[in-house]
Amino acid sequence: MQTFTIPFIILVCLAALSAAYDSECPSEGFAQLPHPNCSLFIVCVHGRGSEIQCPTSLYYSAELGYCDYEQNVPDCVGGTRAPIGDTTTQRLTEQPTTQRSTQRPTTSRPNPTTTPRPNVLTQCGDSITALSGSIEYKLNANYDANELCVFIIRSQRDSKLTLQLEADGISGVDSNAITILSYHDDVNGISVFARLSRQNPTVTIPNGVAIVVFRTNGNTGTGFKIDFLATEDSVWLPGMNKVYNTNEISPLQLPIRSNNTEKEYDITVITSEAKQITEESSSLQLVLKTDNPFDFCNDRLIIWKLDGNDVVGYVPCGEGDQIYETRGMYIITTILNEETAPARGTLSWGRI
Ligand SMILES: *[C@@H]1O[C@H](CO)[C@@H](O)[C@H](O)[C@H]1NC(C)=O
Ligand SMILES: *[C@@H]1O[C@H](CO)[C@@H](O)[C@H](O)[C@H]1NC(C)=O
DSSP, X not given: OHHHHHHHHTTSSOEEEOSTTGGGSOSSSEEEEEOSBTTEEEEEETTEEEEEXXXXXXXXXXXXXXXXXXXXXXXXXTTBOOOSOSOOOBOOOXXXXXXXXXXXXXXXOOOSOOSOOXXXXXXXXXXXXXXXXXXXXXXXXXXXXXXXXXEEEEOBTTOOEEEEEEEEEOOGGGTTOEXXXXXXXXXXXXXXXXXXXXXXXXXXXXXXXXXXXXXXXXXXXXXXXXXXXXXXXXXXXXXXXEEEOSSSSOSEEEOOOOSOSSOEEEEEEEOBTTBOOOOTTOOEEEEEEESOTTHHHHHTOEEEEEETTEEEEEOOXXXXXXXXXXXXXXXXXXXXXXXXXXXXXXXXXXXX
């Protein structure tokens, strides 16, 4: 069981978004850094550091690059280690490093087809797999208060994906309405990457998947147009994007998987009818049930919540049935393999 559990433990953690470690992180690529508190370690993604907590009673081994039993982490004395002075960093890829190097020079050549294809997303929940296109949501039409409208763009695996706010009538109270989340397939992780606004109209995500979230407070503004363009890389990131905006489809059978026979990276978003929940006493509840929770480890299933400004991940690997609540949205990420049995079960949700 031990050899089975340990490789996944790196992912098993709560990621707290924090700028505190950015200065310690290398500006490019992926790295893991030890933390003076052995229960914690730092994951760096292109210069951004997040604090991750090891599962209870395990300590991070800088030598091995994952959380392990105390007796296997000799440099940790009484739960602490010498401060991060040494610069040993470890790549967070699970694949052998020869398979795919994030260090290799990336072609920054833009997509040679200069006329963008007519890939226009217009409805909340639209998603696309493409190298270029745009999102035009309520452009020149009033939006509602408390919208929580999600679009997903998937391009090629190591594409650099640039999003540019071309036009908007977003009002002052909603100046932070557009949040760009990025997905990192190396860590199966979601992070808040940037907010797009007139002051900050362009953002480039270093890896090819963006989740664009439009959240409003008031209803006095009009929508926007965002153009996106990805550099051509090597392969498409296999997998499926899906946004559930209503309560009608629940329950969803697990595994959530497309037809791919290869390893696939699936992203499922659930909102309460594309709205934020504003009543203190109400929430969007998500119930995860399975007969074999260890299959979630194989699937590397993570439930992320975007509540307010932060995204936090929960890993049900090895845990029994789970209940989550949010007034925002869920993002469920999985990495499915052909080799291992996927978790069977259900995901159901509803407003309570
Ligand atoms: C290490 O971090 C954990 C989790 O934040 C905390 O509970 C614990 O008290 C910390 N230990 C020390 C020695 O600071
Ligand atoms: C799966 O394959 C079948 C048959 O080739 C096809 O009809 C269906 O649309 C595919 N589903 C997905 C999600 O790709």
